[in-house]
Amino acid sequence: MSIDITTDLMPELQEFMKEKGFKTFTDVQLKAYKAMGETHDLRILAPTGSGKTLSYVLPMVQYIKNIEWDSLPPGSPVAIVLAPTRELATQITKVFKEVAHHAKIRVRQLEGGAKGPQNKRLKIQPFDVLIANPGRLLEWVQRGDIKLEQLQFLIADEADQLIAPSFLREFEKIGKILEKHQAKIALYSATEPTVLDELIAKVFPNRQFESVIVGGANMLQKGIDTFNIYVGTRQKVDVTELFIKKEASGSGIIFLNRKEDAVTLMDKLKEIFPAKKFTLLHGDMTQGERKKNFEKYRTTGGILIATDIAARGIDLQQLDWVLNYDLPFEAVYYVHRCGRVGRMGKDGRIYNLVSGKDGLIINRINKAIGEQTALKIKALEVPEIKAQQKAHIAKKKSKASAIPEKKKTRPQVKQKRTPRYKRK
Known part of the structure; x- marks a missing residue:
């Protein structure tokens, strides 16, 4: 499959790609672009640094813009991206907002704690995309502050980390909630596919996932x-x-x-x-x-x-x-x-x-x-280190030779004494 940036992407996304100096898609972006437009759920395996974030950002933004969700109620995102750490969530938000600058979509990050001004706006303002970690998202969904009726996409970035005990229970609860909805699910990882298989079996046992594999498991980039x-x-x-x-x-x-x-x-x-x-x-x-x-x-x-x-x-x-x-x-x-x-x-x-x-x-x-x-x-x-190692070995040898050899002596066996109460 060949995708032309100048014809397949909407003008707003073409502007973003041109601004960033991207003239072609990476392998994972090419494969994910097509797969994200189909109905089945996805397990996507690609090396770190291969452009995975844009591989879901671009098709999701294009979908949102094509539908034009003007009448979204507050707290009802079209797309949710889950990340295991706050740093990764912040990085994903940054990429989305760079694209949103051209595409004019509304992107929010669910921060730690519920009292911050950013989080308060989530309850009263409509938005298109939400980035969060599983625990925080579950808390807001259970409380009714985030509603999933409009949800079309759920992306789990670094999904292999979500099988860890600190995340798995929360992610399983999110999976049960999503059984009532038809959102498309995509699990991304750079590591062993067996980890994703185990995660799918635990969290989404009733869903069928298609595989998109670029490179292989545990791969590093060329160069x-x-x-x-x-x-x-x-x-x-x-x-x-x-x-x-x-x-x-x-x-x-x-x-x-x-x-x-x-x-x-x-x-x-x-x-x-x-x-x-x-x-x-x-x-x-x-x-x-x-x-x-x-x-x-x-x-x-x-x-x-x-x-x-x-x-x-x-x-x-x-x-x-x-x-x-x-x-x-x-x-x-x-x-x-x-x-x-x-x-x-x-x-x-x-x-x-x-x-x-x-x-x-x-x-x-x-x-x-x-x-x-x-x-x-x-x-x-x-x-310098090899010289230190040689000097250290020489020093140990000189110390060993300086220690006089002890004469072997026969151990003395003490006479066994009978306790008084046993004596006749």
């Missing part, structure tokens, strides 16, 4: 070079310092598994590099702090030090590299972390600090993405 840096666990800070001095050109993200380690590394790097820009992002921050820090990083660039909260769906066009200070525990998170670079065909670099304890993890990751011909995993040698 990404990956380097493994083999280090000792205690050398990670030193290696990161050398990495920033010699390799970290442009803007990037350093990913860690634990927020405590992220805070510690942030403090150390700010002390070592007082002139560089560092930003911190982790799950224990309030929504206000996370939003402030994320917008600061989006504006100023530099280096973002983050846990996996920043790995899901965040679109940062200026990113040049990702450093996995800690390897994630699952290949799924590796794909989402590394998907922050190489977006929309741009080049990118991934660096992994691999210590002795990471053998099983790196093997699982390599197996999960092993069929990718575009992924080039290389060992990046750091001379």
